[in-house]
Amino acid sequence: MSYNIALNFEDGVTRFISCNEGETVLDAAYRNQINLPMDCSDGVCGTCKGSCHQGEFDLGEEYIDEALSDEEAEQGKILTCQMVPSSDCVVEIPVASTMCKTGIAEVAGTVAEVNLISATAIELKITAAADVGFLPGQYMNIRVPGTQETRAYSFSSKPGSRDLSFLIRNVPGGLMSSYLVGTAKTGAELTLTGPMGSFYLRPVARPVLMLAGGTGLAPFLSMLEHLKANGCDQPVHLIYGVTNDEDLVCVAALEAFAAELDNFSFATVVASDDSSHPRKGYVTNHMEGAPLNDGDVDVYLCGPPPMVDAVLGYFREQGIEPNSFHYEKFTPSVTAVEEKVA
Structure with a gap:
């Protein structure tokens, strides 16, 4: 048996490797010709420290406290030389991919x-x-x-x-x-x-609010495909905003997701004053169906910069601090990835 391990590097590059049962992430990376940071490989130096908040694994008891304290382990810190996955995992590596003799595939x-x-x-x-x-x-x-x-x-x-x-x-x-x-x-x-990119779906452990602007709907379609394939027992609500009626696309796909995912719902919003759409204005004008849960919610937001800034301002004004807040701004020629975890 083997597991898919996503190595997320500091420069935004993600490389996927196959990790055999009983194999450490460090050894699997080396086998895949990715040289993760390492000095001792014995759980002593702490050079290979990273983070894992997605997946199941065992760290054993061979490392020393100076390399990884109990407090750090509780926070999701890991040593790749000791981490033995028992499922697919996402591992954050706090250096640039180029420092590990790898790069963008x-x-x-x-x-x-x-x-x-x-x-x-x-x-x-x-x-x-x-x-x-x-x-x-x-x-x-x-x-x-x-x-x-x-x-x-x-x-x-x-x-x-x-x-x-x-x-x-x-x-x-x-x-x-x-x-x-x-x-x-x-x-x-x-x-x-x-x-x-660091804008990706984390494990769903609480209600999720997705906010999409225009073609910023794309990553949410991928997330919903993932949830459809893997199941989800938490409420997931999407608010999809566009400028004009004709900008609304993939609505049939969203309706299909709503029919297949018991806990998924969505609303569409059109900003133009000339629109005949039943929900006019911006996504922040139509948060009534959002599972805000007094802040016990994970928020994902993808849209043009003015929309991102407006949503961030809305949460500040409402005094709501979500459990986590992940967002991505895009412009017509460049995608700038930014992430804030509350």
């Missing part, structure tokens, strides 16, 4: 479909040359064919498949948008690098 793919699903949104489907591991919510950098430019897009598909999908904002005159709408053909070759 490159994946070849071909265009499977390009669908203009609205005037402002493009669905891109890619068939990868190999299965692609990522955490639901993460993104890939896709090189624009014929250039050295890349654009960052969140997965909207479930992890662990060669069939990848992305929800992309259609930017008039944009480099990637122009390629997809005007040039891309089925079978065209693409180069992807990643996965990247």
Whole structure:
């Protein structure tokens, strides 16, 4: 038996390795040619210290307190030289990937479909040359064919498949948008690098509130695919806001998730004064269905910077401090990942 271990590095790079039963994360990484920090490999120096808050594992009793104290272990700190996984795990490595003689993985793919699903949104489907591991919510950098430019897009598909999908904002005159709408053909070759990002779904142990703006819906579609496959016994509520009626996309997919996931609900919101939508305004105007739970809630937010700033301001004004708050801002040409854990 083996387990999938996601190594999340300080520079946002994620590398997946296979860890055999009874094998330490450090040994598995070395076997996969990733040199994690290490001086002693005996639980004495503490050089290989990281964190793990997702997955089951055993640390044994061979390490000394100076390397890892009981208090640190209770906080989720681990020593990769002592950590023996008993399930898939996510391990935070507090150094850059380049310091471990690894970096962003490159994946070849071909265009499977390009669908203009609205005037402002493009669905891109890619068939990868190999299965692609990522955490639901993460993104890939896709090189624009014929250039050295890349654009960052969140997965909207479930992890662990060669069939990848992305929800992309259609930017008039944009480099990637122009390629997809005007040039891309089925079978065209693409180069992807990643996965990247600290915006991903953590273990669901309490109610979850998801807030999406425009094509910021993409990572939540991936998260919902993950929850559908793995089950969820906590309330999950999504509020999806757009500017105009025609910007609402993938609503049928959300309705399908609501039918298949007992604890999932969603609401759509349109900002334009000209809209005939029953819920007008911004996501912060329609929080009545949100499981805020006096702060016992995990919040995930993905949208353009003004939306992110407005939501952060809303929580401050309401005096609500969520158990955790994860957010990602994006602009038409660049995705900037930021995370705040309350």
